[in-house]
Amino acid sequence: MYLSLRIAALLSVVAGSFSTYTAKRCSEHNATVQPIHIFPNGTSLESLAVRANGQILATVITTPDLYLINPTINSSVSLIHTFPGYTSLLGIVEVELDQFYVIAGNFSFAGDVSTTGSYSVFHVDMGLYLYPALDSFVRKVADFPDGQLLNGLGLLCKEKGLVYIADSYAGVVRLLNVYTGGNHVAINDTLTQPATDGLGVNGVHVSPDSKYLYFTNTNRKILARVPIHPDGRAIGQAKVVASDIPVDDFTFDRDGNVILALNSDNEIGKIDVETGDVMVLAGSLDSTLLEDPTMVRFGRRGEDKRSVYVSRNGGIGEATQVGGGVLRIDLGELA
Numbered sequence: 473m474y475l476s477l478r479i480a481a482l483l484s485v486v487a488g489s490f491s492t493y494t495a496k497r498c499s500e501h502n503a504t505v506q507p508i509h510i511f512p513n514g515t516s517l518e519s520l521a522v523r524a525n526g527q528i529l530a531t532v533i534t535t536p537d538l539y540l541i542n543p544t545i546n547s548s549v550s551l552i553h554t555f556p557g558y559t560s561l562l563g564i565v566e567v568e569l570d571q572f573y574v575i576a577g578n579f580s581f582a583g584d585v586s587t588t589g590s591y592s593v594f595h596v597d598m599g600l601y602l603y604p605a606l607d608s609f610v611r612k613v614a615d616f617p618d619g620q621l622l623n624g625l626g627l628l629c630k631e632k633g634l635v636y637i638a639d640s641y642a643g644v645v646r647l648l649n650v651y652t653g654g655n656h657v658a659i660n661d662t663l664t665q666p667a668t669d670g671l672g673v674n675g676v677h678v679s680p681d682s683k684y685l686y687f688t689n690t691n692r693k694i695l696a697r698v699p700i701h702p703d704g705r706a707i708g709q710a711k712v713v714a715s716d717i718p719v720d721d722f723t724f725d726r727d728g729n730v731i732l733a734l735n736s737d738n739e740i741g742k743i744d745v746e747t748g749d750v751m752v753l754a755g756s757l758d759s760t761l762l763e764d765p766t767m768v769r770f771g772r773r774g775e776d777k778r779s780v781y782v783s784r785n786g787g788i789g790e791a792t793q794v795g796g797g798v799l800r801i802d803l804g805e806l807a
């Protein structure tokens with residue numbers, strides 16, 4: 473999730489002075505971006521997850537709606553659940569097969585207002601979704617009375633049900649046990665906090681070798697990583713991997729490099745986690761198709777495992793605002 477371009481631009485001036493390294497944009501590519509589904513203007517997508525069967529679950533931040541989308545060009549969509557008592561959905565993550573966890577809370581783009589204490593995590597059991605008689609495929613896991621803006625989710629341990637949660641306004645990473653609802657602040661580092669008012673830590677994902685939690689910090693315009701213990705604690709200071717980039721959420725490719733949504737640049741980039749070099753894979757500042765991308769995930773079928781699905785919020789509040797949507801980008805050898 474991202475602030476409006478106007479505010480982000482303002483913050484970047486301030487955040488710039490904290491940058492240790494400057495990202496090298498070493499190469500630019502122009503992979504083809506195709507629409508899976510475009511929502512009406514005013515509907516902004518915040519995140520997505522891909523099911524093992526290839527279908528996409530997408531969260532809306534302007535209404536508390538969860539959509540199921542077939543991964544075909546110009547697909548239709550099904551609204552599978554509306555979360556009463558909330559205004560917005562944010563991060564989504566799969567723990568066990570077809571067991572998804574979703575953040576619901578009250579966030580409004582108008583004035584960037586988040587209601588502290590309004591956030592909850594819900595379990596969405598897609599294994600039960602097809603059996604409406606059971607009508608219980610969505611169940612609350614935990615409330616977060618101190619939560620200021622729960623945003624990205626990342627899996628730490630499937631067996632123990634441990635999930636990291638970025639709290640962007642508190643500038644900390646919380647750890648939730650999805651089986652007990654127990655949660656606590658696990659990581660509170662200078663680099664998870666915003667440098668000034670604004671969104672700090674945003675996307676949170678454990679590296680494929682399980683040694684680091686990688687995270688983006690929107691206000692600081694960085695991708696960073698912190699070494700972690702299997703119980704979720706940080707066991708060292710966080711370090712910047714790449715800086716001077718407009719960042720939202722991200723994923724890893726098969727080499728362990730980061731593919732991320734360069735939100736206000738309307739681009740999808742790849743960051744070499746060893747050098748911090750940034751390669752633009754698709755999009756450009758004037759792209760409306762990739763207007764404010766928010767999340768990136770690889771396909772999970774043979775035919776789309778070299779493709780990413782991207783959610784976009786459509787640039788809400790900007791002059792070039794379009795509807796949110798889900799897009800497909802075929803990366804081939806680029807990732």
Ligand SMILES: *[C@@H]1O[C@H](CO)[C@@H](O)[C@H](O)[C@H]1NC(C)=O
Nearest residue numbers: 500501502503504505755756
């Ligand atoms: C990328 O490709 C699109 C579609 O072919 C084209 O409109 C756009 O100008 C290209 N952008 C760049 C930066 O080459």
Ligand SMILES: *[C@@H]1O[C@H](CO)[C@@H](O)[C@H](O)[C@H]1NC(C)=O
Nearest residue numbers: 506507508510544545546547
């Ligand atoms: C998808 O829809 C767009 C816009 O209506 C259209 O230009 C394009 O041809 C469609 N593509 C496919 C594969 O149906």
Ligand SMILES: *[C@@H]1O[C@H](CO)[C@@H](O)[C@H](O)[C@H]1NC(C)=O
Nearest residue numbers: 557558559577578587589590
């Ligand atoms: C969140 O928004 C909903 C819908 O407007 C409202 O019913 C609910 O009371 C709000 N929750 C909090 C904690 O303010």
Ligand SMILES: *[C@@H]1O[C@H](CO)[C@@H](O)[C@H](O)[C@H]1NC(C)=O
Nearest residue numbers: 618642643644657660661665
């Ligand atoms: C995070 O650390 C800062 C600085 O030590 C502290 O002021 C803040 O209260 C901590 N936040 C949380 C949620 O623990």
Ligand SMILES: *[C@@H]1O[C@H](CO)[C@@H](O)[C@H](O)[C@H]1NC(C)=O
Nearest residue numbers: 513514790791792793794795
């Ligand atoms: C979308 O809505 C916004 C706000 O009403 C408006 O400024 C913008 O022009 C609209 N975009 C399109 C493509 O209709």
